[in-house]
Amino acid sequence: MHGPAEGLLTTHQLAARPEFTLAGVRIDPATRVVSGPAGSCQLEPRVMQVLALLADARGGVVTRDVLFARCWGSVFVGDDSLNRAIAGVRRGLSAVGAGFAVETVPRTGYRLVGEGFGAAGEQADPALDAQTGLLSRRNLIAGGGSLLVGAAGLAWWAGTRAGRDPATPLIAKAQQAMRAGTAEGQRTAVALLDQAVRQSPRNAAAWGQLALTVARVDEHVFANTVTSGPKVDEAAQRALQFDPGNADAEAALVIAVPYYGNWLAVEKQFDRVLARHPGHLYANDSHSFMLGAVGRMTESARSRLQLSPDDPYDSQLQYKAIYCHWFLGQVTQADQAAQRAFDMWPRLAPVWFARLWLLNGTGRTDRALDQIETEQGRPKMPPAMIAVLRNAHLAAMSGDPAAIAASTRQVLASVRTSVAAVVNAFMLLQLMKSLDAVFALAEAYYLERGPVLAALNWRPGQPFAPDQRRRKTNMLFTPLGKEMQRDPRFLALMRDIGLADYWKRRGVLPDFLRERSA
Known part of the structure; x- marks a missing residue:
């Protein structure tokens, strides 16, 4: 187990919670509906539990152990369950156009940053910290900064303490632009993220999103060939410098690798990334x-x-x-x-x-x-x-x-x-x-x-x-x-382009061969 079950936030408790507004976003725990300037969406029960706890923290850090204890209780689950829930919160906030987002505090937990938060953790209720075990920014400073991971994390916090990180709303807008699926939306998303890393050059989330977005745009480009590998690599490495294990950066590095003729090696890279970030x-x-x-x-x-x-x-x-x-x-x-x-x-x-x-x-x-x-x-x-x-x-x-x-x-x-x-x-x-x-x-x-x-x-x-x-x-x-x-020419083609060798080495059969053997 990850922690005590005391204080478990159940779905029944969610249903009893009144609707509230968080930095311009309306959240109804009972129906699990989140509404913002870009529309509404319904979250899964576990995702709403996590969002409610992050909202309760008012910008303070919620540790992974607290999230496990209060959302899963005595039920043992792996890290992938929490990762998937956090990803669900991020997608929900992006879907409704929220001006705030979930930030990962490496090897510690998560917090909400952006519009309406800024240094809000400093005004968090001490009773809330005592009841929930939440780790606010004030707690981090009182501890001499020892809980912040590395000098880069401390520098980032110090740089944004006076106000919200300017990269956060740009990231949210870029994610919204990508969802349209148009070339214009893709160009807009990349431009917004370029702006985000210029304005907040130590923001790992912005660098990770830039790497991921460029990799996604290049992955299925149907116009003239675009060689974006160097940009993906540079942005991903910057993200990993400030946040080792940044999921977006690691995903971008494998998405950007062409796999025609190199299927087995790239699939093994996917296996490694998804083992670390299954959600x-x-x-x-x-x-x-x-x-x-x-x-x-x-x-x-x-x-x-x-x-x-x-x-x-x-x-x-x-x-x-x-x-x-x-x-x-x-x-x-x-x-x-x-x-x-x-x-x-x-x-x-x-x-x-x-x-x-x-x-x-x-x-x-x-x-x-x-x-x-x-x-x-x-x-x-x-x-x-x-x-x-x-x-x-x-x-x-x-x-x-x-x-x-x-x-x-x-x-x-x-x-x-x-x-x-x-x-x-x-x-x-x-x-x-x-x-x-x-x-x-x-x-x-x-x-x-x-x-x-x-x-x-x-x-x-x-x-x-x-x-x-x-x-x-x-x-x-x-x-x-x-x-x-x-x-008969099809199998010869598969041998020539290397897929037959991939199937043999991977120990799998494609569907058409499996149907024949059946």
């Missing part, structure tokens, strides 16, 4: 995506669906739920997830394409074509891309060899423009069952062999042609790829 939302999300990239689609889908309820306002998490339900054969749930996402984020390209491939992969190509033709809700796309999509769907529906051949040529002509065009081409060629063409595209994209040139954007005078650092493989393993997976 980290975005490390888990990125790991789930990687499982799909190596053909473990069922594992990937089940893992990611566990993350979706953690942040219902994050478009990047929610659109992926459409794919997850589809891969698990849960068509009704996939349709429902798609409709929710369409309602919440109209014209968002990832949502639109997720629904498009779901419809095609479940025998509803006519409805997919109707989605293409309907301007309302369609994201902004070049007319040429719309034409490629339309013609491929018409050809697939007709089954006419001449129409399929013409559309196949049109699709292959589009793949030089971007990685997004390559991803679409794999799906469209599989839809039309143009197997020779899809294998030719695979040879070009993964192995740079054959006559097709895929996703190269080279100009005379450049020293090299930008490569796709990550080279997506997930689209090879969707239900639309069944015909390709059954073709």
